[in-house]
Amino acid sequence: MTLAPFTLRGHNPDVLTCIANLSNDEVFTPPEFANQMLDTLAAAWADANDGADIWTKPDVTFLDPFTKSGVFLREITRRLTDGLILTFPDLAQRVDHILTRQVFGIGITQLTALLARRSVYCSKFANGPHSIARSFTTEDGNIWFDRTDHAWGGGKREFRVDPLTREEIAVYTNRKCTYCGASEGSYARGDDLETHAYAFIHTDDIRARIAELFGDNMQFDVIIGNPPYQLGDGGGGGGASATPIYNLFVEKALALDPRYAVMITPSRWFSGGKGLDDFRDRMLADHRFAKLIDYPQLYDVFPGVKIRGGVSYWLWSRDHEGPCEVTTKIGDEAIGEPALRMLDAYDVLVRRNEGVRILDKVRAHRVDGESEPLLGDVVSARKPFGLTNQRGKATPVGLNDPVLVYGNQTESYMERSAITSNVEWVDKWKVLLVKAHGTSGRDDVTILGEPVVAGPGTACTETYLVIGVVDSETEARNLAIYMRTRFVRFLVSLRKITQNITRDSYLFVPRLSMDRVWTDRDLYERYDIDSEQVSFIESLIAERPSNDVPGSDEDGDE
Known part of the structure; x- marks a missing residue:
């Protein structure tokens, strides 16, 4: 049996390099960049486990809680398929084990959930006749999506006259979602439109939500992905005003206490960003960040996508306590030497290591x-x-x-x-x-x-x-x-x-x-x-x- 997901990448071009981004807020990750992040994860695992190869472990579990194209899950599956060959010599058995026991995702929209299943299972239905996973009994498999609604709260209470009954009724205006801050005026939509109410962050108890989706005993070793960045908040001309939400995804992911988390985020949180002061303080004070790779230049990671301030990805390790290795890249080239430093040395994250050394001199002057x-x-x-x-x-x-x-x-x-x-x-x-x-x-x-x-x-x-x-x-x-x-x-x-x-x-x-x-x-x-x-x-x-x-x-x- 030929397994399509592992031959797809051999085609030129890779299908996941050919799809257009949904928006500047929901950005598809290029396969090459996803693999760079997976290489960083693999190196960290080896360092912490006497050189062991994470891709040879049949019991390590992975979650992408903001699946779009499915690129992370696909590339993880590809690596595990190579790494577990001695554990499961039979290819069909090996792939079925990986897809049913190790690789999990949460779609951010119905469209992306279907796309991710097609990338990973070779079928939009996990239990369909063309799926390469043989043990699923549901259409979703381990890539879950279900429509979620916003929880509107706050706002202003007004009294209006019902045009039919002529009775005075109470209505609420300018309400926002209590979980993500979305404006009711912009995101209260009919059943035929996406709500952009992401299930992963629309909960007060993320562990209970994960148990609901994947089972009571589900504990993920690795959480990895590229979350949605922001939501328009109804302000500014043409929707120019927006509220960051990637911070909410980060907080929920870390609250699950994985062994590792590897995520891409805009770099604005380093020293700015609307409503990100508390988030920045928590991030800088968390000494479990082991690596941070920063791309300050526009378009270096996502060509054609304007994310002002650039982007970065980082590796958080539950067992790490100490300085973070910070690297700056322009294009594919590292600029200067990586440096180990405490991220909370200042009230903002100074993104250039050479800059920190100069700043230290200035601040030390008496x-x-x-x-x-x-x-x-x-x-x-x-x-x-x-x-x-x-x-x-x-x-x-x-x-x-x-x-x-x-x-x-x-x-x-x-x-x-x-x-x-x-x-x-x-x-x-x-x-x-x-x-x-x-x-x-x-x-x-x-x-x-x-x-x-x-x-x-x-x-x-x-x-x-x-x-x-x-x-x-x-x-x-x-x-x-x-x-x-x-x-x-x-x-x-x-x-x-x-x-x-x-x-x-x-x-x-x-x-x-x-x-x-x-x-x-x-x-x-x-x-x-x-x-x-x-x-x-x-x-x-x-x-x-x-x-x-x-x-x-x-x-x-x-």
């Missing part, structure tokens, strides 16, 4: 025995003057008390009474920087926009943050020069993972006296940055171009 203050502590919050994106008049003519307002590539005049926050800053010298900068391209070499020196009688819209308020024009110009240095922009880059820039982005930048001009040479000398580290900084951060337009921001939306 003045009169004291740590230096940080620029991020004085940078303004969003909407520093209470203005959104209002635009005033082109000239001050006709205004009683005009203020010059810097906006999105504009300057206009408004009445001073329009300023509702930090009114005392209006008549001070200050330096402004845009709060979103960069493009969706692969390389961000400028990091920050061009500083704007704003004199007395000025304010800005929410396009800008106020970097500092000072007493004189000289100090303001010196601060602008400081912000243009490669040194400062490099330190910001260690916290800036997408185009968005917040006051927290400046929390690695020392707050120095602006009674003098600071150059990169001065700063390298002050913090003992050696020549190799200087070369590293300058390989990443370009000299500040002289033709930047203040406030310019190509594709700067979040």
